Amino acid sequence: MTDISSTGRRLPDRLDNPLKSVVMSWESLLVLVALAIFLANSFASPYFLNAWSLSDLTFNFTEKGLIALAMALVIITGEIDLSVASIIALASTLMGLALQYGADTPTLVAVGIAVGLVCGAFNGFLVTGLKLPSIVVTIGTMSLFRGIAFIILGDQSFKGYPKEFAWFGQGYVWWVVSFELVLFLVAAVIFYVLLHRTNFGRRVFAIGNNATAARFSGVRVDRIKFVLFCLTGLISGIAAVLLTARLGSTRPSIAEGFELDVVTMVVLGGVSIMGGAGSIIGVVIAALIIGLVTFGLGLLNVPGIVMTIFTGSLLIVVIALPILFRMYKERRA
Amino acid sequence: MNRLLKSRETWLALAILAVLVLVTIRFPRFTQPGNLLTIFNDTSILMMLALGQMAVILTRSIDLSVASNLALTGMLVALTNAAFPFIPVPLLIAGCLVVGAALGAFNGILVWKLNIPPIVVTLGTLTIYRGLAFVASGGTWVNASQMSTDFIQLQRGVFLGLPVLSWFAIVVAVLVYILMTRTPWGRAFYAIGVNPVAAVYTGINVGRTKFLAFVLSGALSGLAGYLYVSKYVIASTESAGGYELTVVAACVIGGVSIAGGIGTVGGAILGALFLGVVNNALPVIGVSPFWQMAISGMAILLAVVLNATSERSKGRIILKKAEVAA
Numbered sequence: 001m002t003d004i005s006s007t008g009r010r011l012p013d014r015l016d017n018p019l020k021s022v023v024m025s026w027e028s029l030l031v032l033v034a035l036a037i038f039l040a041n042s043f044a045s046p047y048f049l050n051a052w053s054l055s056d057l058t059f060n061f062t063e064k065g066l067i068a069l070a071m072a073l074v075i076i077t078g079e080i081d082l083s084v085a086s087i088i089a090l091a092s093t094l095m096g097l098a099l100q101y102g103a104d105t106p107t108l109v110a111v112g113i114a115v116g117l118v119c120g121a122f123n124g125f126l127v128t129g130l131k132l133p134s135i136v137v138t139i140g141t142m143s144l145f146r147g148i149a150f151i152i153l154g155d156q157s158f159k160g161y162p163k164e165f166a167w168f169g170q171g172y173v174w175w176v177v178s179f180e181l182v183l184f185l186v187a188a189v190i191f192y193v194l195l196h197r198t199n200f201g202r203r204v205f206a207i208g209n210n211a212t213a214a215r216f217s218g219v220r221v222d223r224i225k226f227v228l229f230c231l232t233g234l235i236s237g238i239a240a241v242l243l244t245a246r247l248g249s250t251r252p253s254i255a256e257g258f259e260l261d262v263v264t265m266v267v268l269g270g271v272s273i274m275g276g277a278g279s280i281i282g283v284v285i286a287a288l289i290i291g292l293v294t295f296g297l298g299l300l301n302v303p304g305i306v307m308t309i310f311t312g313s314l315l316i317v318v319i320a321l322p323i324l325f326r327m328y329k330e331r332r333a
Numbered sequence: 334m335n336r337l338l339k340s341r342e343t344w345l346a347l348a349i350l351a352v353l354v355l356v357t358i359r360f361p362r363f364t365q366p367g368n369l370l371t372i373f374n375d376t377s378i379l380m381m382l383a384l385g386q387m388a389v390i391l392t393r394s395i396d397l398s399v400a401s402n403l404a405l406t407g408m409l410v411a412l413t414n415a416a417f418p419f420i421p422v423p424l425l426i427a428g429c430l431v432v433g434a435a436l437g438a439f440n441g442i443l444v445w446k447l448n449i450p451p452i453v454v455t456l457g458t459l460t461i462y463r464g465l466a467f468v469a470s471g472g473t474w475v476n477a478s479q480m481s482t483d484f485i486q487l488q489r490g491v492f493l494g495l496p497v498l499s500w501f502a503i504v505v506a507v508l509v510y511i512l513m514t515r516t517p518w519g520r521a522f523y524a525i526g527v528n529p530v531a532a533v534y535t536g537i538n539v540g541r542t543k544f545l546a547f548v549l550s551g552a553l554s555g556l557a558g559y560l561y562v563s564k565y566v567i568a569s570t571e572s573a574g575g576y577e578l579t580v581v582a583a584c585v586i587g588g589v590s591i592a593g594g595i596g597t598v599g600g601a602i603l604g605a606l607f608l609g610v611v612n613n614a615l616p617v618i619g620v621s622p623f624w625q626m627a628i629s630g631m632a633i634l635l636a637v638v639l640n641a642t643s644e645r646s647k648g649r650i651i652l653k654k655a656e657v658a659a
Contacts, residue, residue, distance in 0.1 A: 133591045140633035147627025273450045309464030316457040323447045
């Protein structure tokens with residue numbers, strides 16, 4: 001899925017350091033978009049500027065945003081993981097199964113996270129061990145993981161999660177600040193440091209820019225990719241815990257279509273789908289934008305499927321704008 | 334003979350035969366000609382979509398918007414038919430081809446002129462087109478009672494023992510085969526996939542060729558839109574939901590390389606047929622339909638593993654083959 005004729009939107013050496021030129025960066029464009037939508041929301045609905053409604057807003061993106069953080073790293077290395085939503089479905093199903101055998105809350109959480117990790121490792125093995133293209137592998141595991149959930153559950157659902165378990169998806173850490181939001185912010189900081197401030201992060205960029213060159217300079221390309229797939233699986237497991245706790249039930253169709261929303265967040269956040277470029281700050285703002293758009297349109301009673309027109313157009317317009325601008329400048333020069 | 338044994342299509346055909354034989358051992362009626370024709374007919378729409386997708390994948394792109402294109406075009410044609418039942422169906426089909434091609438052209442323009450990666454463009458249009466289907470219908474369904482008899486019955490008509498729907502698939506397959514193996518366009522698709530830089534030096538316009546692949550994929554999705562709606566006699570926003578990845582899966586199983594440049598019309602058809610046969614066989618042998626997803630997932634993974642091993646040993650010689658054929 002590479003295209004030599006299209007270049008990344010920015011130079012990779014600048015991308016290691018997203019705060020370097022704050023003014024003319026992708027992130028500032030995203031902040032402007034976010035502010036515009038925020039203002040539009042506050043004018044459009046009198047119910048928007050209210051601590052509780054702003055807090056509800058965060059539930060629109062925290063689970064997907066968490067996965068987007070890990071997915072950003074995978075995409076920066078030039079791979080992709082389309083199975084994340086199915087990992088959620090499988091992890092959630094097995095948590096429900098554990099519940100039937102009387103598992104308590106800590107066990108449920110452990111099951112969810114462990115299933116995510118195992119699924120991620122399976123993807124990672126197929127991609128790095130057998131050297132298969134990740135887009136096809138994860139289309140396959142996407143059907144496989146959700147298929148297993150369907151085999152286990154059929155058209156049933158698991159209900160009756162313990163009260164303490166519900167806290168993960170519905171609990172508040174401080175007044176209106178939900179546990180999900182805090183977890184997302186903490187994870188964002190961890191991923192920021194990991195990608196932009198460590199050698200590991202530098203290697204991730206190196207792989208995305210030129211995997212062969214990275215290999216020759218001593219980067220263990222396959223091991224890093226494997227770790228990243230495990231990480232994405234693990235985070236999807238955590239997201240499964242959050243989502244299951246929030247909904248209070250498990251169906252095999254849980255989180256359907258999440259994978260495309262997650263990829264949309266990552267790409268909107270300025271991560272090049274070709275690999276080698278991107279920043280965590282961009283992804284966080286993009287997640288916020290998606291949350292703002294869906295919540296704002298929800299306040300205006302716009303049906304869910306029409307919202308997708310806005311998110312899809314946003315994705316294309318935000319990415320096309322700088323390109324059109326550059327073409328316009330080149331034509332005038 | 335040697336080449337025949339090594340070819341992907343032979344093995345896939347054998348795999349399909351094996352499934353058929355295994356099922357027939359227990360349920361002899363499964364392979365009665367009538368049922369085989371039904372399976373072929375059921376798979377026709379997937380086949381057409383897979384052929385369009387193959388053209389796109391050959392050029393190192395991907396079209397994730399096919400199912401949404403199908404839903405939108407299908408909705409538009411059903412609404413048109415409901416509102417103006419006197420418009421002849423062939424005219425409606427032509428309209429579907431044009432609308433579908435226009436939606437594909439929108440993808441193609443963004444890829445060609447703005448150089449946005451195809452996966453990003455079609456991820457966006459995937460949501461846009463399906464959303465537009467909702468807007469067009471106002472969220473309602475168009476059901477059988479609103480559709481005209483011609484609209485519903487056209488594809489059910491039988492011509493030379495085959496339903497018209499199957500003939501649509503056959504005609505599309507023949508046309509795409511001719512396009513791929515007998516025209517400069519076909520060679521351009523392969524050339525770009527094998528080596529885009531070399532393709533530029535041979536005078537191929539890479540962007541325009543990709544654009545054409547998207548237009549082809551869009552036009553076939555549009556046609557599939559009419560066929561889908563009239564086959565299931567309902568047009569809803571959810572038509573063919575999530576189908577885009579099944580289409581990609583059919584291509585992958587059929588040996589189309591996701592890295593571009595490798596793939597044949599026969600392979601894409603057999604890939605779609607394989608999914609069709611498996612899906613039809615599961616309920617017959619008493620496997621619950623809930624297994625279907627897991628089994629197609631396994632089939633995809635198995636196909637990729639086989640693909641990867643055969644590609645490594647053979648290298649990309651498909652262009653040579655195309656040259657020999659031409």
